[in-house]
Amino acid sequence: MTKRTSRLILFIVLGFQAAILIFLNLTQLSNHMGHDTTVYLYQTIVSWQQKKLLLDDWMYQTTFGLDSPVPLAALIYGIVRDVFVAYGITNIILTGAFSFVFWKLMGRFQISFETKLVLINLSLGLHFANYYMVYNSLEYGSVMFIDNAAYVVKTITALLVLLCSIDLLKGKVNKAYLIVTAALVMVSAVSSGFWILVTSVAPIIIWRIGLDAMQKDIKVPLKDKALLYAVFLAVLSLLGQFLMVVVLGHPTIDSAMKMIKLQDFWKNVGNVIMGYFEVAGGMGIADSQLLSFIGIATLVLFIVACLALFSLVYVMRDKETSADTSVQVLMATVIENFFLFFVCSAKWGALIYEVRYLILIYLISLITLGLLFERKIFKLYSKDVLIFLASIGIIISSFGSAYVYMKYNDNDRVDRCHAFIAAVSATDAKIVYNFGEEIFCDSRDMRVFDTEHVYKSVVDTGAGHMIYHFGDSSYLDHPEDYSGPVIFIYSDDEEAEFIPEHILEEGREIYEYDGCHVLYLEHNIDDFYTDIII
Numbered sequence: 001m002t003k004r005t006s007r008l009i010l011f012i013v014l015g016f017q018a019a020i021l022i023f024l025n026l027t028q029l030s031n032h033m034g035h036d037t038t039v040y041l042y043q044t045i046v047s048w049q050q051k052k053l054l055l056d057d058w059m060y061q062t063t064f065g066l067d068s069p070v071p072l073a074a075l076i077y078g079i080v081r082d083v084f085v086a087y088g089i090t091n092i093i094l095t096g097a098f099s100f101v102f103w104k105l106m107g108r109f110q111i112s113f114e115t116k117l118v119l120i121n122l123s124l125g126l127h128f129a130n131y132y133m134v135y136n137s138l139e140y141g142s143v144m145f146i147d148n149a150a151y152v153v154k155t156i157t158a159l160l161v162l163l164c165s166i167d168l169l170k171g172k173v174n175k176a177y178l179i180v181t182a183a184l185v186m187v188s189a190v191s192s193g194f195w196i197l198v199t200s201v202a203p204i205i206i207w208r209i210g211l212d213a214m215q216k217d218i219k220v221p222l223k224d225k226a227l228l229y230a231v232f233l234a235v236l237s238l239l240g241q242f243l244m245v246v247v248l249g250h251p252t253i254d255s256a257m258k259m260i261k262l263q264d265f266w267k268n269v270g271n272v273i274m275g276y277f278e279v280a281g282g283m284g285i286a287d288s289q290l291l292s293f294i295g296i297a298t299l300v301l302f303i304v305a306c307l308a309l310f311s312l313v314y315v316m317r318d319k320e321t322s323a324d325t326s327v328q329v330l331m332a333t334v335i336e337n338f339f340l341f342f343v344c345s346a347k348w349g350a351l352i353y354e355v356r357y358l359i360l361i362y363l364i365s366l367i368t369l370g371l372l373f374e375r376k377i378f379k380l381y382s383k384d385v386l387i388f389l390a391s392i393g394i395i396i397s398s399f400g401s402a403y404v405y406m407k408y409n410d411n412d413r414v415d416r417c418h419a420f421i422a423a424v425s426a427t428d429a430k431i432v433y434n435f436g437e438e439i440f441c442d443s444r445d446m447r448v449f450d451t452e453h454v455y456k457s458v459v460d461t462g463a464g465h466m467i468y469h470f471g472d473s474s475y476l477d478h479p480e481d482y483s484g485p486v487i488f489i490y491s492d493d494e495e496a497e498f499i500p501e502h503i504l505e506e507g508r509e510i511y512e513y514d515g516c517h518v519l520y521l522e523h524n525i526d527d528f529y530t531d532i533i534i
Contacts, residue, residue, distance in 0.1 A: 025088035039471030066191035127281025189240025207332035280305035297400030423511035
């Protein structure tokens, strides 16, 4: 097989993956909103409505969303007036930006064009090989290329930090990259706290200080451009956090990450390793038959994950490879990240580590995988055969991920939401209260489908019911702000017995859908008001 044929095959595979991502982003987003995705979609709508990025009456949680697709999606939404199309287009654009930066980073290493095509294909996989949690997927594909894609800008920023550090060490300064990277680091610090600082900037500082200290000359660090630039980025991060916490009064969860207990250390190490396999798509919480299409797709990604992990060890132990300063930048970063997550807890309620925290480690391992193949594997096996097998594996895993994503959709809930919206739109009510866990997601979805009404979720806190907020508007939370007619929606489940009697007595049922009731009330209600709104 000629070099031209190999490249043609890999470009076809790349086109296949691009077609999948474009199709899913432009046609399926409305059926896969989940818990977090609705936050980003609704924030996109409100950002355009208010014509600002830092919103009024907004209950922020872990991020301001400035380092996410929201700012660009809001601009496109103002043009197309369809939030799903706007967000889908934004995801496509940012996926292209990620691919460009990752390709440029791979270009800093001695990796052939064909191998880089294989790696870019692997990096663009959705990795839903055996399950997709439609309620709130936080898997690699969902936080990078489809759904909310909340980590694609953060990942681009982290890769740019690596790229700039390598260029400075090689004496190849690209001012455009340096300026863009500094701007993104600052924005990310304001928006999401210390994430870029601790995962991308700090490893460079620690490594360079340790290396420069060996020279036993105080002037050496002052001439180290990579170190000085990393320190500059650290200052920007601290400044951004100062603006966020002190000026804007919004500390983030990552700023309060806690160390694990001594007795939990080895369990935590296991969580990180299993989290790596999950982010790579090689393992998941769902069962699948090995001798099935989905099982084979999962096995393909499991093999890739094993090889990528082994490649990290190989690169560290190979003296010739590890002598390259470009490789040392990667090793410093991946070692610090592993150490960070070995000693700190970042599960936030998940069974294992939230896989989005391990994306940078995964992408670095793909680069080292390329180095392993170039310097070792291709000497033992046919490069053409391996490229052909990799292409088949990538197509199988990509098709499997798309199939799983399409299968586990939220179509039934979407149909119910539209039915509720039609009933609400036939009234003069302004606020819609959704009561209980059964229709909790409906309320979050309907606020995206219907921008003409104000939707509020009422949940049981264990000490009574109150309005729930996670990344949405507190507009009209207080009864004195609006006294007109409202809609109250509830389900015939155990929670229905906790509904205040006067609501059922005063409300007039205008619609019923599969055990869910829509009541119309002539005036607003204050049963769920509290000084502490969650």
